[in-house]
Amino acid sequence: xxxxxxxxxxxxVLDLGQIxxxxxxxxxxxxLGAEIxxxxxxxxxxxxxxxxxxxxxxxxxxLLNLNKRGITLNLKxxxxxxxxxxxxxxxxxxxxxxxxxxxxxxxxxYEVLHKINPRLIYASGKGFGSTxxxxxxxxxxxxxxxxxxxxxxxxxxxxxxTKCGPALADFMGGVTLLAGILAALYQRExxxxxxxxxxxxxxxxxxxxxxxxxxxxxxxxxxxxxxxNRHGGLSTCxxxxxxxxxxxxxxxxxxxxxWHSLCKTIGREELAKNEKYSNNLKRCANxxxxxxxxxxxxxxxxxxEIHKILFDAHVPSAPVMKLAEVVNDPHHxxxxxxxxxxxxxxxxxxxxxxxxxLSENAPLKLRSAPLLGQDNDAVFQELLGIKPEExxxxxEQKVI
Amino acid sequence: xxxxxxxxxxxxVLDLGQIxxxxxxxxxxxxLGAEIxxxxxxxxxxxxxxxxxxxxxxxxxxLLNLNKRGITLNLKxxxxxxxxxxxxxxxxxxxxxxxxxxxxxxxxxYEVLHKINPRLIYASGKGFGSTxxxxxxxxxxxxxxxxxxxxxxxxxxxxxxTKCGPALADFMGGVTLLAGILAALYQRExxxxxxxxxxxxxxxxxxxxxxxxxxxxxxxxxxxxxxxNRHGGLSTCxxxxxxxxxxxxxxxxxxxxxWHSLCKTIGREELAKNEKYSNNLKRCANxxxxxxxxxxxxxxxxxxEIHKILFDAHVPSAPVMKLAEVVNDPHHxxxxxxxxxxxxxxxxxxxxxxxxxLSENAPLKLRSAPLLGQDNDAVFQELLGIKPEExxxxxEQKVI
Numbered sequence: 001x002x003x004x005x006x007x008x009x010x011x012x013v014l015d016l017g018q019i020x021x022x023x024x025x026x027x028x029x030x031x032l033g034a035e036i037x038x039x040x041x042x043x044x045x046x047x048x049x050x051x052x053x054x055x056x057x058x059x060x061x062x063l064l065n066l067n068k069r070g071i072t073l074n075l076k077x078x079x080x081x082x083x084x085x086x087x088x089x090x091x092x093x094x095x096x097x098x099x100x101x102x103x104x105x106x107x108x109x110y111e112v113l114h115k116i117n118p119r120l121i122y123a124s125g126k127g128f129g130s131t132x133x134x135x136x137x138x139x140x141x142x143x144x145x146x147x148x149x150x151x152x153x154x155x156x157x158x159x160x161x162t163k164c165g166p167a168l169a170d171f172m173g174g175v176t177l178l179a180g181i182l183a184a185l186y187q188r189e190x191x192x193x194x195x196x197x198x199x200x201x202x203x204x205x206x207x208x209x210x211x212x213x214x215x216x217x218x219x220x221x222x223x224x225x226x227x228x229n230r231h232g233g234l235s236t237c238x239x240x241x242x243x244x245x246x247x248x249x250x251x252x253x254x255x256x257x258x259w260h261s262l263c264k265t266i267g268r269e270e271l272a273k274n275e276k277y278s279n280n281l282k283r284c285a286n287x288x289x290x291x292x293x294x295x296x297x298x299x300x301x302x303x304x305e306i307h308k309i310l311f312d313a314h315v316p317s318a319p320v321m322k323l324a325e326v327v328n329d330p331h332h333x334x335x336x337x338x339x340x341x342x343x344x345x346x347x348x349x350x351x352x353x354x355x356x357x358l359s360e361n362a363p364l365k366l367r368s369a370p371l372l373g374q375d376n377d378a379v380f381q382e383l384l385g386i387k388p389e390e391x392x393x394x395x396e397q398k399v400i
Numbered sequence: 401x402x403x404x405x406x407x408x409x410x411x412x413v414l415d416l417g418q419i420x421x422x423x424x425x426x427x428x429x430x431x432l433g434a435e436i437x438x439x440x441x442x443x444x445x446x447x448x449x450x451x452x453x454x455x456x457x458x459x460x461x462x463l464l465n466l467n468k469r470g471i472t473l474n475l476k477x478x479x480x481x482x483x484x485x486x487x488x489x490x491x492x493x494x495x496x497x498x499x500x501x502x503x504x505x506x507x508x509x510y511e512v513l514h515k516i517n518p519r520l521i522y523a524s525g526k527g528f529g530s531t532x533x534x535x536x537x538x539x540x541x542x543x544x545x546x547x548x549x550x551x552x553x554x555x556x557x558x559x560x561x562t563k564c565g566p567a568l569a570d571f572m573g574g575v576t577l578l579a580g581i582l583a584a585l586y587q588r589e590x591x592x593x594x595x596x597x598x599x600x601x602x603x604x605x606x607x608x609x610x611x612x613x614x615x616x617x618x619x620x621x622x623x624x625x626x627x628x629n630r631h632g633g634l635s636t637c638x639x640x641x642x643x644x645x646x647x648x649x650x651x652x653x654x655x656x657x658x659w660h661s662l663c664k665t666i667g668r669e670e671l672a673k674n675e676k677y678s679n680n681l682k683r684c685a686n687x688x689x690x691x692x693x694x695x696x697x698x699x700x701x702x703x704x705e706i707h708k709i710l711f712d713a714h715v716p717s718a719p720v721m722k723l724a725e726v727v728n729d730p731h732h733x734x735x736x737x738x739x740x741x742x743x744x745x746x747x748x749x750x751x752x753x754x755x756x757x758l759s760e761n762a763p764l765k766l767r768s769a770p771l772l773g774q775d776n777d778a779v780f781q782e783l784l785g786i787k788p789e790e791x792x793x794x795x796e797q798k799v800i
Contacts, residue, residue, distance in 0.1 A: 007583045007584070028579065032583050059614045059617040059618060060614040063610055064607075129731075129735055129757075131734075131735060132734045132735045137711065137718070138711070138715075138716035140652055140654065142650050143716055143717065146641070146649070146718035146719065147719065149723050152720060152722050152726075153565030155562060156562075161648050162628065163554075164564035164565070164568065165553030165555075165564070165612065165627075165632060166605065166612075167610060170608075172568075172571070172608075175572065175579060176575055176756055178579045179582055180756045180757065180758055182586060183407045184758055185586045186407065186585045187760060187761075191760070195758055197757065197759075199755060199756065199757065200755065202731070203732070205566065206726075206738075207424060208566035208568055208570075208571040208572075209723075210420060210460050210464065210567060210571075213459065213460070213727065214460040216727055217750070218458075221724055223723075225722065227565075228563070229560070232565060241546070241563065248546075250542050250543055250545070252543065316538035316539075316543055317543065318542075318546035319546065319547065320546045320551050321547050321548070321549050321552065322549070323553060323612055323616055324621055326549035326606075331528065331532045331602070332602075332606065334532045335529055335531060335603070337600075337606060338606075355600065355603040355606070355607070356579050356583065356597075356599065357580065357598040357599065358583060358596075359595045359597075360584070
């Protein structure tokens, strides 16, 4: 069903993704124009009905499965395995993010499927990767955040290690897997062969610690692990989240020109002139004093007022937006990164658009995630030539 | 200099990246086998010497600029612009992450360069994108984290909004840009034409808030914004970071089987049998009690001891690793995600490997980031046929 004139027109993907990691990767391939067939067990993947007693599909499931066709297939059933292998012959890409070894135990690992379809790109989203001492560790966003060091560097020096609120490991892993698939598609144009692609959440997020690693290496392990809202290496000041009348505002002076402009704007030119604060290192040595002087000014104004004043003065700042503001962000709405669409069970729902922006990718019309098995009849008939009466039989045998 | 047998062999990239976002994108293209020419102003990009008085290049600069060739060029100089346009004819991809409008003001925006080289893929890493009401806002990781809602959902309910320690916006934006470039390379195989690719840090991180958006939509805005180390939607329990004898440990029960196994393991089978805690929603209603009962057990043991016991019991858990442990992580070392290489100024340094794993990408040998202008002679001669004596003249005129 891929869209003509889109970047990945003509590419078909079998998406076995579950929860966030694999499903997000499939979502973006679809946004780029590939035909995505989401394959779930006959009971549905875990994200559909996450909360006990939930009657309709979760919002999260809809967010991450827009524009996909939906089929069901029991991969533990011999007939299900047979149909799966037939489907694999008809697709360019397979995505899965099961625990390490699950696909191999089903007899459906890369080695097997590569023989059936040598052009197949087999993409595996793993928590810790398929090799190495942690490969069998149970990986969810929380456990990967813990083991990767993300928690140790988030939060305040006098508080506990703190989880990053966003599901960073899942999504960074998912988009890294996407890059791997796209690279493999390019390479297949040269070699005519598919390959095995892997991303590990644990590896994908390691580079995000660059500031902390810089501090660690530079100070030979003596750097503070957690610095709250201050700079990760404590080498820039001002750099913090300050108190406004109605919330908080982030301010940074990346250079002395920002600093001079800030001092002037808050009516404290004597600070800019004082040799004691004349560069970042000196300001860092007086960080508590400087942060408090800035707070004295920010406390008298609202977040958006401060942002407007500092924008005009060319000092980097930003209001700390609340979740309710983000959901209604005018910038996201204008750029189509948030859009309202109709869902058959929920009515109007707000969803993400495509963060991968390409001038030659035709505009995308978003449609809601498939209901469970919604496209069974169409896909099995179209791809494998299975007749409607046979499909009914497969349903009764719980194969699909 | 691209490596034969690698995924992007034969692809040449002009990398104008600075600080993290664009440079990380270029780093990964290089890891996939492209030839990366990092182009800096004659004074060097800002990350080289980040701290005042720093004599040698920063560790962060080295981490994000491995395996690149390094040239200098003054894009404000007329002769510099002329040479730049000649270079653009010789490359497949250009990466830049300047503030919106900078390249256009230099007369070197997409429209101009696309005419010079219609096959060029022009990749722009932006903070808030090139259109929309925020397009001119000053974007750094801190300000984007503030405006995107990440800070509002990180930290404890009784504490302030908290920055995610990792530079999430920069890196998520960088790898999203990478995906866009790879998609455009694939499309160019079909159309023979390049295109404009954009990623906005602000957009790239929005999907990472899926849990919070689910909670917001489901509870019609009544969800807690910040839940500390508990589940973002407060719909899973146990799910927290618990106290160990020597630090902290993350534990989740994603389903009732995990819960029953946990209760048994900590010697509290009566909890598993109690109807009051028989599903996630009921456990969430008693979250303080349950978390404290688990803490009573975890406090008696070390992080790694707890992880071992719970791994054997099939309950997802993970020690909260400290930065010093991450830097020496045996799993990263075994998989080559951390490697030691020689740096001409620093001696032995530890760096990242490639998180985008492809079975048909030839093994990569890592080498340190270029010194400032290290490859000026070779690149200008090789690509533009400029003779050594002319290069000397360009240096004297401060063009390079």
